[in-house]
Amino acid sequence: MRVFIFPADSLRAAIAACLICLGSVTLAEDWTPLNKDGIHDPRSPAIKQLQEPAAALSKLIPDTAGNMVRWVQALEKGEINPRASIRPDTKIRVYDSDVLLNLKGGMPIVRFPHRQHTLWLDCVNCHDHLFKAETGATKFSMLKILEGEQCGVCHGAVSFPLTECFRCHSVARPGQAPKPSLPIAIPAGAVPPK
């Protein structure tokens, strides 16, 4: 009987080929046409009338995740000018203050910028049902965030996804490399924070 042993050369070739092909697939399909996106009914009369994602999104500052658009930059640079209110009596609140979080963890410190968030959102979207207004009063947990709570209500669903660790964990601790590599190994028996 002949035993097939997978040769290391083949494996390397396979991985290289995969990366090349996946790279080209990703490039070619940044934005799926509506009739092929798996949720629109291709027979719907709307298909010919609705704007295609590529038509709008390809013109904005590109990203590598989510909608493949840097939404905050697109807003700040004036590429888009979305309305901040539709009622005349609505007070538009923008708050410029950074909060540092995760001061004792191993990952780089999180810098939460209020300004970028309040360009899009109002205070009541987060306070106080998600986060108490007092700094330090809310206990954060990446586990909760990954389950769609706290920051995960938006990040991972509508704003940039949770694959982008260092966009939040952006402030290096003393002696830490400015952009550490992704922590892929989780120690055996690691207990998630409560």
Add this chain to the structure above:
Amino acid sequence: MRHLVSGWLVALALIGLCVPQAVAEYADVVLNRRAEKEGVRPVIFPHWFHRIRFRCKVCHAELGFKMRVGSNDFKMADIVEGRFCGACHNGDIAWAPDRCDLCHSGKRGLPTGIFGGHETGGPGRW
């Protein structure tokens, strides 16, 4: 050479497994609490399209849309009377609610939820 060929074959098999057949745009929402039961296609709400025109706070603060997918229990009557989507979809800011097909454009059988990949256990799962 033979290694290279088998490498490519394995690569093709792996790609076949990992490339999604259809990918909705990130943050696309399907609403099907009532639509299909009432005989129309599910609603597709594209966050990307609306975000270009309105900041999150317009719908999620002024109009009162809660952020959990499926947690906003409203009917067409609410929209016609100017609440929820009807605050803009009134024939003035955006198309009026008589353009049924433009919103009710989803595939039949889809559950209410948030689509488009990248999501972890996010709001759509709750």
